[in-house]
Amino acid sequence: MHPAPSVIVFSVLSGAGFGLLAFLALGLPIVLGTDALLLWGAGYALAVTGLVASTFHLGNPRRALKAYTQWRTSWLSREAWAATGTLVLLAPVALAAVFGVPMPAHFGIVGTVLALLTVFSTAQIYAQLATVPRWNHGSVPAIFLVFSLAGGAILAGAQIPAAVLTVLLAPLLVWSFRDGDTRFARRGETLQSATGLGPDPRVLAQAHTAPNYLMREMIFRVGRKHSRRLRIIAVLCAAVLPAAITLFVPPIPPVRVGAFLIHLMGAFAQRWLFFAEAEHVVGLYYGAR
Amino acid sequence: MTALPPPSARKLGLVIDLDTCVGCQACVTACKGWNDQGAGAPLSDMNAYGSEPCGTFLNRVHSYETQPVEGPAEVVNFPRSCLHCENAPCVTVCPTGASFKRAEDGIVLVNEDACIGCGLCAWACPYGARELDAAAGVMKKCTLCVDRIYNETLPEEDRVPACVRTCPTGARHFGDLGDPESAVSRLVAERGGYDLMPGMETKPVNKYLPPRRKGAAAAGPLDPLVDLEARGVAGWLDRILGAF
Numbered sequence A: 001m002h003p004a005p006s007v008i009v010f011s012v013l014s015g016a017g018f019g020l021l022a023f024l025a026l027g028l029p030i031v032l033g034t035d036a037l038l039l040w041g042a043g044y045a046l047a048v049t050g051l052v053a054s055t056f057h058l059g060n061p062r063r064a065l066k067a068y069t070q071w072r073t074s075w076l077s078r079e080a081w082a083a084t085g086t087l088v089l090l091a092p093v094a095l096a097a098v099f100g101v102p103m104p105a106h107f108g109i110v111g112t113v114l115a116l117l118t119v120f121s122t123a124q125i126y127a128q129l130a131t132v133p134r135w136n137h138g139s140v141p142a143i144f145l146v147f148s149l150a151g152g153a154i155l156a157g158a159q160i161p162a163a164v165l166t167v168l169l170a171p172l173l174v175w176s177f178r179d180g181d182t183r184f185a186r187r188g189e190t191l192q193s194a195t196g197l198g199p200d201p202r203v204l205a206q207a208h209t210a211p212n213y214l215m216r217e218m219i220f221r222v223g224r225k226h227s228r229r230l231r232i233i234a235v236l237c238a239a240v241l242p243a244a245i246t247l248f249v250p251p252i253p254p255v256r257v258g259a260f261l262i263h264l265m266g267a268f269a270q271r272w273l274f275f276a277e278a279e280h281v282v283g284l285y286y287g288a289r
Numbered sequence B: 001m002t003a004l005p006p007p008s009a010r011k012l013g014l015v016i017d018l019d020t021c022v023g024c025q026a027c028v029t030a031c032k033g034w035n036d037q038g039a040g041a042p043l044s045d046m047n048a049y050g051s052e053p054c055g056t057f058l059n060r061v062h063s064y065e066t067q068p069v070e071g072p073a074e075v076v077n078f079p080r081s082c083l084h085c086e087n088a089p090c091v092t093v094c095p096t097g098a099s100f101k102r103a104e105d106g107i108v109l110v111n112e113d114a115c116i117g118c119g120l121c122a123w124a125c126p127y128g129a130r131e132l133d134a135a136a137g138v139m140k141k142c143t144l145c146v147d148r149i150y151n152e153t154l155p156e157e158d159r160v161p162a163c164v165r166t167c168p169t170g171a172r173h174f175g176d177l178g179d180p181e182s183a184v185s186r187l188v189a190e191r192g193g194y195d196l197m198p199g200m201e202t203k204p205v206n207k208y209l210p211p212r213r214k215g216a217a218a219a220g221p222l223d224p225l226v227d228l229e230a231r232g233v234a235g236w237l238d239r240i241l242g243a244f
Helices: A005-026 A033-057 A061-068 A075-098 A105-127 A139-156 A159-187 A191-195 A213-218 A224-248 A253-276 A281-286 B026-037 B120-124 B162-166 B183-191 B232-243
Strands: A202-205 B012-017 B059-066 B074-081 B099-101 B108-110 B131-133 B138-140 B172-176 B207-209
Touching (some): A139 A224, A139 A253, A159 A224, A213 B131
16 A cells, blocks of 8 residues: 555654543643643644644545544544544643643543544554455554554653553564564455456456556555565664663653654654555456555 | 445446457447546546556456466456445445445445545455546546436437447446346356455445356367478488487
8 A cells, every 4th residue: 555644644643642642631640831731732733733634645625524424434534523522622621731720630531532532443444444454453453552552651751651552562563564464365365356267367468558546556565675674663663662761761851752752753664564565455456466 | 324225126237248358448448438528527637648647447457367277378358347336345434425325226426526535435445446536636436327327318228338338249238236037137147147356245236257168279279280290301311310
């Protein structure tokens, strides 16, 4: 699948933003005044920047409001509702913290649930697609949620959750990379099942001489040769280094921001691979995945 | 609403005969023509006269070759377009309700006025039936020529999809696959029509008819050359060399 920058930026930044909001809403940590302005501001800025970026890959962004209508069936629509719901619901909690009157912690619990639901919906947009076997797996929402919460915990300075989540993320990532490699074969779709021809059909002539939308969008092979190195970068930067920093360096603000930026680099590498390595069954018709 | 309607009694669709398709691309051209020149937004082409033209098409014809266990190798031309699936994944993923399946005849359509061009329906389709029109910013797909088949201003014989009307070898058939007595349903039953990627559980309405089994040729075209007998000087050389 084509790794569109707008979607990568959206899912990484919004993911971290909603993760941060989830921790702040729970009162982990309780921040007031300027600290609150900075942390809540960062959460809102990350979430909103990501959401704005996501509209750049639409063919008709002017009609984006229509995406709220189909929440009964569409994960994309549910994501829009959950994201808006989180941002609206947590606004009074954030303002109260900035003005120095913390609201009771249980008030934020609904906001935390909605923030996590947003990230879950984002992941489900991909995980629901039987056509992309690498994505069509229960571990995809798990990885999106762990990424979101880990990023949020690092920035919020919630030491124990940050350590637990980043330590958990490393084996989860390694396993998902390796397991993902075999999912297309396990799904069992081949040119034979795609065309009903057999045995062992092969492409004689392409249907068109220049690439089309399908090939640009669903068949992406550039840069897959660097996937090994990018996988190592993803595991090191997103999980191992932030875990070491959280465990062994005192959580003063510059350290937290540094650890967060390193984690984001790893998250970008992982998300790029998430798209670039995903293979769509339509590629079978072109003899290319 | 992008929830799928309950399965309709009428299931309009195509039956494509892979035995008779010659890969002439006439259906591709007729489809592009009808959907480009009629009412509504055209199917755009980008850089049509440049070095790398790219355009939106609702129908594409691939060519594959297979080597059956017995008999000569076969070339099979394979038209690919929307299969108007009963369990269409492109419909339920749509966030705006632009993508829908008609309750009365099962045709899957896009309401272009509501489409935001997110492309999720194209991701959800295993068959590559949907393409984003780069000029209009909305998704385009086969409409089963809904503007022809019910159009009473057209002569009776033209009330079929443009690809079916134009096919010179009669490889494309249009009809109601929900009616077991219809001509297309009988054709599917007789010839063993099948679904593409049944494992995706999309329940396509369109069916494909397999190429008929071709008998092996009685003698290979090159067989007479194998037993060619050398005469004259070549024959003398042949005998001498054979003696060593």
